[in-house]
Amino acid sequence: MGATTRMQQGCIVTKCWIKRKELKQKYGATPMRIRRRAKTGIINKILNKPARSLAKRGNLSASDFLTAPSYEAQKNKKLIKECRVTINSLAKENKLEIIKQKRPGKLSGKAVTIVFPFSFFGPQNRSSRLGEQSTLTNFLIEALYSIETLGYKTYLIDDRNEAEKQTTEILRLSYHTYGKKPEVLHYKVADLPDYVVLDNCGYSGWSSLTSFEEEPLNKIASEDATEWYEEFKSLIFESKISKYEQNDTLDFKTPTNKYVFVALQMRGDSTQKLANVDMLDMLSMIAENFSDEDVEVVVKRHPLCTDTETAELLESLSSSGLITTSNQSIHSLIRSCEAVFTINSGVGSEALAYLKPVYVFGSCDYQFATHMITTKQDLYVHTHPIKLPKTELTIKKFLYYYRNIYLIDVKKEAAQVKIAQRIKEEAAAL
Structure with a gap:
């Protein structure tokens, strides 16, 4: 975070929270959202x-x-x-x-x-x-x-x-x-x-x-799960498949410091009904959580998002030095990060393939293998230190179950x- 003092950082975060409220007043609780379409002939x-x-x-x-x-x-x-x-x-x-x-x-x-x-x-x-x-x-x-x-x-x-x-x-x-x-x-x-x-x-x-429990994973042989995981990991690493087309045309510049990756979503998406906190409140919480540490917060906006309030908060946090925005491939962003944060995006399940700690702020079908966050205190406790919520073998078995059985x-x-x-x-x- 450079030479910025803890008090200065606290003031910046407070200003961002005030900015968040101003944006709500300006655009209302549900600001106009326009879905940006990919270029077409x-x-x-x-x-x-x-x-x-x-x-x-x-x-x-x-x-x-x-x-x-x-x-x-x-x-x-x-x-x-x-x-x-x-x-x-x-x-x-x-x-x-x-x-x-x-x-x-x-x-x-x-x-x-x-x-x-x-x-x-x-x-x-x-x-x-x-x-x-x-x-x-x-x-x-x-x-x-x-x-x-x-x-x-x-x-x-x-x-x-x-x-x-x-x-x-x-x-x-x-x-x-x-x-x-x-x-x-x-x-x-x-x-x-x-x-x-x-x-x-x-x-x-x-x-x-x-409501998934660990019992079904006990029926999966460790050797089978590990062998399958290695093949799946190679597929993901080599093909870099994803739900949306990723931008690999730019050389990815790894941040100087350690960094965490925040994957944003469409605020009007139905899955946001399942969020424990609003997505923009989540982003502010994460920025504040790491504001006094040598950990950068790298944020990628959803490729179809044109929400005005999201854009203005990203600009505010970015200009304050609390976050860095990126349009790079999620595979590049996940590969070198310390952890992935999202409400309940599919990016979180993709991050499990890299065996990264995943923090979710809302219900999702892969939440068994993640940290579920509901408050600032939860976030602080589970990120000090950042670690996997389960053993690597358990996550491999869950991925095997998720991809092959479910x-x-x-x-x-x-x-x-x-x-x-x-x-x-x-x-x-x-």
């Missing part, structure tokens, strides 16, 4: 808008006819075509029905309903959604075959026009939802490409994993079996 942005609208309504043939060639339309074209062929084939055999009305009338045959975002059948409005489109489309294909294997029919419904539950419906796979309800399994893209959450409680901090990798052969098993278990429990 004029063809995709304008000409493909009608095609996107038609896809959302389930008019897939018309959407195809109006789709102009663009990167966003071509990237997953082959996969989308495979999915459409699968849907048409099952429909011809009377094993699938696309339902477009909220009250579709009388339907026959026991069925599993899949509520799916039809918008992913068309060209995407930004390139950052292409990974999600690929993962969800692969999941849908595997889910359709799983349901057919179980001998059930499939009702396919758009998530924007969700139909009422049918008397013939035994179970519903609901997209991007949460809450334990009879006859519902929730699904959503997980923290890394090709991984999907399929849980009867929901995703993130609504997941059934929030999540579904849609690119693996076992995906169909796992989806079918979850459906059978949930149906049997009714």
